[in-house]
Amino acid sequence: MRHRCLAIAATAVLLLTSACTVERQWGGKTTAGEGGKAKVGLVTKTDTNPYFVELRAAAKAAAAAQGADFSALAGQFDGDNDGQVRAIENLLQQGATTILITPSSSTGVLDAIGRARAKGVLVIALDTATDPDTAVDATFATDNFEAGRQQGAYVKAGLQGAAPKLLMVDGTAGSTVDTARHTGFLKGIGLTDASPEIKGHTPANGDQSLAQQGMENLLQRTTDINAVYSMNEPMGRGAYAALQARGLVSKVVMGSIDGGCEGVRNVKDGQYAATVMQFPKKMAEQGVLAAVEYAKTGKKPSGFINTGSAVITDKPLPGIESHDTAWGLENCWGGQK
Known part of the structure; x- marks a missing residue:
């Protein structure tokens, strides 16, 4: 009895220190390529961001439709690289045949991916x-440079x-997505980082409050602006x-990127002129289909x-x-449509 209690206690400690959430587990092993059942594990950056909630729900539904087993795990926060590494290790122990991952760090999970x-x-x-992209077998994603270019081209027009x-x-400075969208936007609007037309920039780590504070600081230096780039919709808000607050909304052309339902409504309400929609459901579905085929x-x-x-x-x-917001609300993700 004492040994049994010690085993239960050890298991509890492991779960408490795993720094990731688990939706479902399975047991046993499957050898890929032998007509067996796909066992698909998904690791997202967090389990609360609406974008990743949509991606997880789509992957789960696709797995159910294909008769595949499915398990979803996540880091505790955006940037929780250690949590994602532990999630990969957990999925390997569970016997996953495919792991789908949205890496918080493009380099931080490479060793764990290599082991898988x-x-x-x-x-x-x-x-x-990932960086390099050859660290994984394939990447199903938005071309973030192109999404940035589309936003820049719209603002220029x-x-x-x-x-x-x-x-x-x-x-977030240095992140793959941030860099791609930033450089794509400058390509679309026809500028470079050294262009004098750029009157200021602020990092906001994807956070709405930080974006507001950063923009307020920039507007203390100058209000002589006519264009605003926002890396995602929370920062656009x-x-x-x-x-x-400065009475400048009607004087600027602002774009954003994401395509969440709230973001599309922001466009409809005139908070910013346009957003560039991406399609997490499509990423998840195609990833699961590839897992089943494998x-x-x-x-x-x-x-x-x-x-x-x-x-x-x-x-x-x-x-x-472009498409109008009626189309956008039919195809958006992450909330009430």
Whole structure:
């Protein structure tokens, strides 16, 4: 009896220190490529962000439709690299045949991914690429450079020939997604980081409150602006609050990226002129289908698979392919439509 209690206590400690959440577990082993049942593990950055909630729900539904086992784990916060490493290790112990992961750090999970692949597990990155991208078998994601370029092209068109006077609200400095969207936006608007048309920029780590504070600080230096870049929709809402307080909303063209339902409603309500929608459901579904194919035949996907992006606006502009917010609300993710 004493040995049994010690074993239970040890298990409890392990669960309490795992720093990740688990949706479901399975037992046993399956050899990929022998027509067996796919055992799909998903590791997201968090389990609370609406984007990853949508991705997890879509993956779970796709797995159920395909008759695959499914287990979802997550870090405790965006940037919890250690939690994601432990999640990968947990999935390996459970006998996963495929691991789908949205890496918090493009380099921090490489050793764990390498161990998984060495055991014959298919590893697919969703949403965020690893560095190098060859660390995984394939990546199913938005082309974030292209999404940034679409936003930049829209803002440029919205200025109707006026020279940009731009403020930039960036995400987390050095992150793959932030860098790609930032450089893509500058390509679309026709500027570089050294361009004098950029009047200021602030990092906001994807956070609405930090974006508002950062924009307020920038506006203390100058209000002579006509364009704003926001790396994602929460930061777009923060930037809008600061602009509104200064009476500048009608004087600037602001874009964003995400395509969440709240973000589409922000566009409809005029908080910013456009957002670029990405499609987490498509990433998840394609990832699960690849996992099922791998379990059946051993065939692996490879390289970068772009799951697309689309400009959403009720102010269409010449030369910019776009959809209106009615379409956006039919196709958005993360909340009440």
